[in-house]
Amino acid sequence: MSSAGLSRLAPAKINLFLHVTGRRPAQGPQAGYHELESLVVFAQDAEACDRIAVAPAETLSLTIEGAQAAALTETSDDNLVLCAARQLQAMNGRNAAITLTKTLPVASGIGGGSADAAATLHALRALWQIEVDDDTLGRMAAQLGADVPVCLFGRAAMMTGIGEQIVAQPALPPIWLVLVNPGVALSTRDVFTALAGQFSPAMPLERRPNSAADLAILLRARRNDLEAPARFLAPEIDPVLAALKAQNGCLLARLSGSGATCFGLFAAKRDAEFAARNLSRACPKWWTVATAAG
Known part of the structure; x- marks a missing residue:
């Protein structure tokens, strides 16, 4: 792509083990959410990754291509890529053309949508040169879904709580x-x-x-x-x-x-x-x- 844009891989997330350790109370923050303990690793080969490409544009848009593209809708309000982009857009009002190359199966237990959202946050922070630290970006990720924080982290980790507690593994x-x-x-x-x-x-x-x-x-x-x-x-x-x-x-x-x-x-x-x-x-x-x- 042109020098004005950039891209990030969105690797498959694999739960090597996953224990359901409890459930949040029926009232209060994250009411009813299950609590987990999971050792998570990430694919390192491009064949097991989606890709997010971003470039400056007049409006915020999403194009989906690739072998698994037919399973997604580009204009869906609940598309995690667009939700992630709008979170960062609220900080500076800028726009971008986003292209998701969809390789990972949808709704398949390997965090495809979460990885795409995390890659979008990384890519747009770099494209728009937004000064937001990793902790703040992590809190934004947690609002998008339980797997997004660990996908934002992007390397072997123990994930606990409802997914928001991430501890790096040796x-x-x-x-x-x-x-x-x-x-x-x-x-x-x-x-x-x-x-x-x-x-x-x-x-x-x-x-x-x-x-x-x-x-x-x-x-x-x-x-x-x-x-x-x-x-x-x-x-x-x-x-x-x-x-x-x-x-x-x-x-x-x-x-x-x-x-x-x-x-x-x-x-x-x-x-x-x-x-x-x-x-x-x-x-x-x-x-x-x-x-x-x-």
Whole structure:
């Protein structure tokens, strides 16, 4: 794009584990919201990222393109990209032409819309040269959605509260993930509504894993509390998990977030890429990508 504009990647967010630890009271701030504990990492390869491009313009506008563009509406008042842009626009009244290249599946448990909103905040702050610090930008992100603050942070973190409490994690060992979505959109609200049983105790990592295999051991002692209700609502998840577990070198297969995207954890790039090719050939209608993560 021209020198007057700039772009930012919006990487997929992957919940390596996710515990639902409680719920806010029926009255008061964030009434009824569930409280979470989740270890989050982000894709590092462009194939597992959306992209936000911004340039000066006479009016504020959004254009959506890319393989997953048809699932979104450019003029929707609740589009998170436009909501994020309007938050910053209120500070200086400037405009921009925004282009979202949509690669990540919509409503898929990997934070696509939240990552897009976070990338929009980063990009427009730079384009408009707004002097707003990271803490203020984080508070703006929290008003947009529970996953937006951690996507704004953009690196391995423990996410607690209703998503607004972010603690950086020590560097994790090198890992590769194969992300697979069966082409099913899942409403986060519906998955939480279907959640049954007791809340989980908090189980932060007690130590830093020294390898991908060691990380898998720690993750097996934890879980994704949303996996059972998501599988109930979308049985298409089951064959995805089974296919990932059957791949050579897969250390762990699990649902990310509220789904329906699942991930397989691998120690070696070649194993992850081979698994992704296998799955793409066997199930070409699935969205499948291999990526480093951290």
